Amino acid sequence: MKKLLTVAATATLVALPISAETVAPTNVAFSDGAVSGSLTGVAGNPAEGRVLMNKGSGNCIACHAVSDLNDLPFHGEIGPNLDGVGDRWSEAELRGIIANAKEMFPETMMPSFYRTTGYVRPGNAFTGKAAQGELEPLLTAQQVEDVVAYLLTLKE
Amino acid sequence: CLLVTPALAEPDEDQLVINGDLEMITEADAPDHLEYISTIYSGWRFRTDDTQAFQMDDFDNPAMLTVDKAADAYSTVEGDAGESCASCHGDVESFAGLGATMPKVDEETGKLVVMEDLINECRTERMQADAWTWSGQDMQGMVAHIGLQSRGMPVNVAIDGPAEPFWQQGKDMYYTRFGQLELSCANCHEDNYGNMIRADHLSQGQTNGFPVYRLKQAKLISRHNRFRGCIRDTRAETFAEGSDEFRALELYVQSRGNGLSVETPAVRQ
Numbered sequence: 001m002k003k004l005l006t007v008a009a010t011a012t013l014v015a016l017p018i019s020a021e022t023v024a025p026t027n028v029a030f031s032d033g034a035v036s037g038s039l040t041g042v043a044g045n046p047a048e049g050r051v052l053m054n055k056g057s058g059n060c061i062a063c064h065a066v067s068d069l070n071d072l073p074f075h076g077e078i079g080p081n082l083d084g085v086g087d088r089w090s091e092a093e094l095r096g097i098i099a100n101a102k103e104m105f106p107e108t109m110m111p112s113f114y115r116t117t118g119y120v121r122p123g124n125a126f127t128g129k130a131a132q133g134e135l136e137p138l139l140t141a142q143q144v145e146d147v148v149a150y151l152l153t154l155k156e
Numbered sequence: 157c158l159l160v161t162p163a164l165a166e167p168d169e170d171q172l173v174i175n176g177d178l179e180m181i182t183e184a185d186a187p188d189h190l191e192y193i194s195t196i197y198s199g200w201r202f203r204t205d206d207t208q209a210f211q212m213d214d215f216d217n218p219a220m221l222t223v224d225k226a227a228d229a230y231s232t233v234e235g236d237a238g239e240s241c242a243s244c245h246g247d248v249e250s251f252a253g254l255g256a257t258m259p260k261v262d263e264e265t266g267k268l269v270v271m272e273d274l275i276n277e278c279r280t281e282r283m284q285a286d287a288w289t290w291s292g293q294d295m296q297g298m299v300a301h302i303g304l305q306s307r308g309m310p311v312n313v314a315i316d317g318p319a320e321p322f323w324q325q326g327k328d329m330y331y332t333r334f335g336q337l338e339l340s341c342a343n344c345h346e347d348n349y350g351n352m353i354r355a356d357h358l359s360q361g362q363t364n365g366f367p368v369y370r371l372k373q374a375k376l377i378s379r380h381n382r383f384r385g386c387i388r389d390t391r392a393e394t395f396a397e398g399s400d401e402f403r404a405l406e407l408y409v410q411s412r413g414n415g416l417s418v419e420t421p422a423v424r425q
Contacts, residue, residue: 062354074355078348109347111337121393122336128388135336 022141025099025116033104034092039114039141048143049150057138058147063110068154079110084156094148098139113139113147166350167201167359172419175214178308184415189315192346193360198416199368202350202359203425207371210423219300219369219421222376226297235285244282248305255306256418259407261318268322268403271299272378290397296367296376303367303420311364311413319407326408329401335392341409344386361386362413363406365422372425379406 023029023039038044052058054072065075066082089097097104099114116135124131139147172180182198190196200208210216231242245251259270275298276287288295315323330341344353345361352358367376380397383405387394395401 059354074352076353077351078353109339109343111339119336119338119392120332120334123388123390123392123394126388126391128384128392128394130393131336138336 025114025137028099028114030096030100030103034090034096035099036092039095039099039144042142042145044142044145044147044149046146046149046153049146049148052139052143052147053150056143058113058143060147066154082151082154084154086152086154087156089151091148091152094151095144098144098147098151111138113137114141114144167197170201170205170208172198172200172208172212174212174307180308180417180419181310182416184310187411187414190412192342196362196413196416197349197360198413198419198422199359199362199365199424200419200422202357207423207425210369210371211419217369217421217423218371218374219367219376219423222293222297222369223301223304223421226294226301229294229298230301235279235283237282237284239283241278244278248301251302252305253309255303255420256309256312258313259322259403259410260314261322266318268319268400268407270379270403270406271302272398273403275299275302291378291381293375296378299378300367300376300421303418306418307420308417310415311410311418313407313411313414315407315411322404322407323411325401326404326406329405330408333390334387335390337390337392339390341386360412361409362416363409364413364416365419365424367420368422368424370424376421377424379409383409 021041023037028035028039029037050069053060053066053069060066060082061069061072061075063076063078064080064082065077068083069075085094093104097110100112101108101110102112114137116137119135122131122135123129167183172182174180180198180200182201184196186193186196200211210218214220227248229241230248231240233240233243241248255271259268261267262269272288272290272295275295279285280287288298313319333340333343341361344358349358349360363379363382366379366382368382369375370377378397380399380402383402384394384397395405
């Protein structure tokens with residue numbers, strides 16, 4: 001089943017090479033935890049991705065240390081240090097890890113940044129109140145691409 | 157794969173002695189019911205030396221101002237019945253030991269009750285005074301005033317018999333990954349205590365020091381307020397202070413600290 005979905009997604013991208021369509025959070029095709037095609041068809045911007053590592057919904061350094069971000073204070077110790085992560089993982093694997101790390105690492109503490117269903121008592125951001133209507137993913141499709149592009153710059 | 161499990165950083169080695177003579181148990185063998193950790197630590201052990209110092213002498217402990225106000229309230233007549241706490245209970249020392257065994261199941265109603273419930277029941281039923289709001293400083297000051305009478309005693313809440321179903325409910329909550337961030341209490345306070353999460357040094361999330369005085373908020377914080385905040389921070393719909401869910405969670409979390417000294421009122425950053 002997973003294989004089939006991958007093929008379908010790839011086919012869509014091939015069919016729409018120019019005005020590529022954004023893959024919805026519920027349509028992302030994982031294969032062994034990786035997502036092969038771009039979620040938007042627009043190349044990620046590593047500079048934007050670098051910003052998302054800190055601020056916004058990413059806040060990756062709450063859990064990860066990254067030497068390249070040493071200008072920012074307080075890096076977390078929950079997940080592995082991300083130095084050299086661009087050597088350890090392929091673009092497709094990194095996209096999968098950001099979109100939904102639970103596909104690559106079952107039960108991991110890392111949040112799923114491009115997933116909108118299956119949560120227990122989802123809230124309306126950090127208000128403590130119940131979410132209204134459909135959830136927004138933590139990162140937009142383009143933001144996922146931006147973060148992936150940034151991570152690919154982290155080479156030893 | 158190449159993943160490195162972060163080494164579990166231990167708490168510091170400092171000893172908590174209050175007012176130069178009251179030795180507190182800030183580290184103990186985990187109670188038998190804990191499956192995944194072998195040693196329990198007070199949250200005090202994870203704080204910086206500066207924050208720790210506030211709790212080592214009652215003259216430096218900013219919570220004591222609120223406790224003093226509660227001591228005044230304790231002997232002040234309020235409500236239509238013309239009573240004060242003191243007129244029925246005498247010296248507050250008569251409550252020694254109670255704080256170490258709360259929450260407990262009320263024998264008559266079969267309900268799980270916490271200290272705030274006992275206080276408000278006396279206020280409304282016996283004094284005919286208004287109920288205090290859960291996290292108000294009147295209420296938390298009185299919870300701390302009564303809890304202080306057990307300071308130094310090991311936490312020893314019952315988890316069996318009539319408490320068992322509530323305890324189980326609280327345990328289920330503790331391991332539920334709430335919210336859009338899908339984080340359980342255990343993710344932060346069991347799997348990662350000792351680690352930094354951004355600027356915060358994670359403790360085991362013990363409740364033996366509650367109500368705690370939070371320097372950042374400059375007031376006493378109730379257990380339920382802390383739970384509320386921790387669940388809200390997972391991008392979840394949280395539970396209400398004074399809800400039955402939080403009573404159950406309080407019992408379970410407090411039982412994880414069975415063996416640590418009651419530190420009420422502790423001081424945190």
